[in-house]
Amino acid sequence: MMDNEVDVFYRELPKVELHAHLNGSVSCPTIEKLISRKPHLNIGHGMTAIGKGQRRTLDECFQVFKVIHQLVDTEEDILMVATDVIKEFAADGVKYLELRSTPREEKHTGLTKKSYIETVIKAIKQCKSEGVDIDVRFLVAIDRRNGTEVAMETVKLAEDFMLSSDGLVLGLDLSGDPTVGHGKDLLPALQKAKNCGLKLSLHLSEVPSQLEESDLLLDLPPDRIGHGTFLHPAMGGSQGIVDKVVKHNIPLELCLTSNVKGQTVARYSDHHFKHWYQMGHPSVICTDDKGVFSTDLSQEYQLAASTFDLSREAVWKLSHDAIDCIFAPDTVKQQLKQKWIYLKPQVFHYRETDSL
Ligand SMILES: CNc1ncnc2c1ncn2[C@@H]1O[C@H](COP(=O)(O)O)[C@@H](O)[C@H]1O
Numbered sequence: 506m507m508d509n510e511v512d513v514f515y516r517e518l519p520k521v522e523l524h525a526h527l528n529g530s531v532s533c534p535t536i537e538k539l540i541s542r543k544p545h546l547n548i549g550h551g552m553t554a555i556g557k558g559q560r561r562t563l564d565e566c567f568q569v570f571k572v573i574h575q576l577v578d579t580e581e582d583i584l585m586v587a588t589d590v591i592k593e594f595a596a597d598g599v600k601y602l603e604l605r606s607t608p609r610e611e612k613h614t615g616l617t618k619k620s621y622i623e624t625v626i627k628a629i630k631q632c633k634s635e636g637v638d639i640d641v642r643f644l645v646a647i648d649r650r651n652g653t654e655v656a657m658e659t660v661k662l663a664e665d666f667m668l669s670s671d672g673l674v675l676g677l678d679l680s681g682d683p684t685v686g687h688g689k690d691l692l693p694a695l696q697k698a699k700n701c702g703l704k705l706s707l708h709l710s711e712v713p714s715q716l717e718e719s720d721l722l723l724d725l726p727p728d729r730i731g732h733g734t735f736l737h738p739a740m741g742g743s744q745g746i747v748d749k750v751v752k753h754n755i756p757l758e759l760c761l762t763s764n765v766k767g768q769t770v771a772r773y774s775d776h777h778f779k780h781w782y783q784m785g786h787p788s789v790i791c792t793d794d795k796g797v798f799s800t801d802l803s804q805e806y807q808l809a810a811s812t813f814d815l816s817r818e819a820v821w822k823l824s825h826d827a828i829d830c831i832f833a834p835d836t837v838k839q840q841l842k843q844k845w846i847y848l849k850p851q852v853f854h855y856r857e858t859d860s861l
C-alpha cells in the first residue's frame with residue numbers, strides 16, 4: 506500500500522505505538538543517509554526492507570536485521586536513527602511511543618551497552634526539547650539468542666536506567682529469533698526484572714511449537730504480550746493458555762503486516778486480531794518494524810479496519826483503549842485521554858453546527 510492510499514482519517518487519528526523495535530523502524534531516507542556514511546559496506550536498499558506484496562520467511566527477516574546492525578554501529582548512527590524514527594512516528598500522528606531496542610557492544614567503534622542506552626535517551630530528550638509532539642519512553646530489549654548471562658546483565662542495566670532516567674526507561678522487552686533458545690533459561694532474569702519494578706513485554710508464541718514456553722512465562726505474568734500468534738486455540742494454541750491471558754488481563758500487541766510479511770500468518774483475514782478483539786480482550790495495533798516491513802501505524806489501523814470491517818467509532822475506541830495498556834503511570838494516561846477528547850472533533854470533522 507502506498508502512502509497516499511491511507512485515508513486522512515487514519516493519519517489524523519491520534520495513536521499509541523507500543524511495539525516498535527528501533528532498528529526495524531528505520532525508514533528509507535534514514536537508510537540512505539547510513540549507506541552514504543558507510544559506502545564500503547556495499548549495502549543496497551533492497552537488503553533492508555520488504556516491499557509491497559513481498560514476503561520473507563521469519564528467518565530471512567532476521568538476516569535483514571543483521572544488515573541494518575552493520576549500518577548502525579556508532580553512537581552517532583544511533584542518535585540519528587532514534588531521532589529520525591521518533592519524528593516519523595510523530596508525523597504519523599503517534600502521540601505516545603514506547604520504543605524498544607537491544608543494547609549492543611561494538612568493540613571497533615567503542616560503543617558499549619551503557620552508551621547505547623544513553624544515546625537513545627539523548628535522542629528522546631532532544632526531540633522533546635525541540636517540541637516534537639510525542640511522549641516517548643524506552644524499553645530495553647533482551648535478545649533471547651544471547652542467553653542467561655547477557656539477559657541478567659541487561660536487567661541490571663535496565664534497572665539502573667529506570668532509576669536514573671526520569672521515567673523514560675520503563676521496562677524490558679524479550680525478543681529475538683523465536684526459534685532459538687528457551688524461555689526457561691531467561692526466567693530468573695525476567696523474574697528479577699519484575700521484582701525491581703520493570704514492566705515486561707514479552708514476545709510469546711510468535712511461531713508454533715512455543716506453547717510450553719508461553720505457558721511457563723505467562724506465570725510471571727508479563728505486563729504485555731508481543732504477537733501471541735499461536736496462543737489461541739483457533740491458531741493451534743489452547744484454551745488453558747487463553748484462560749491465563751484473560752485471567753491476568755494481559756494486553757496483546759498485534760502487528761498485522763509483520764506477521765503476514767514474515768509468513769507466520771497466511772492472510773490479513775486470518776490474523777488472530779479477530780479472535781482477541783471479538784472476545785473484548787485488550788488488543789493494541791502496532792507496527793513491530795515499520796522500516797523493514799514498509800508500513801506505518803496509520804496503515805496498520807486502516808488495514809485492521811478494512812480487513813475486519815471496523816467502523817470509524819470502533820477504530821477510535823481501539824486507539825483510545827490502547828492508552829490503558831501503556832507502561833507510563835496513570836497521570837500520563839489521564840493526559841493522553843484528555844488529548845484524545847480534545848482531538849476527536851477535529852478528526853471526525855464535526856462542525857459547531859453539527860450539534861445544533
Ligand atoms: C519480526 N518479528 C520479530 N520477532 C522477534 N524479534 C524481533 C522481531 N522484529 C525485531 N526483533 C528484534 O529487534 C531487533 C532489531 O531492533 P533493535 O536492534 O533491538 O533495535 C532484532 O534483532 C530482534 O532481536
Ligand SMILES: [Zn+2]
Nearest residue numbers: 526680731793
Ligand atoms: Zn517484535
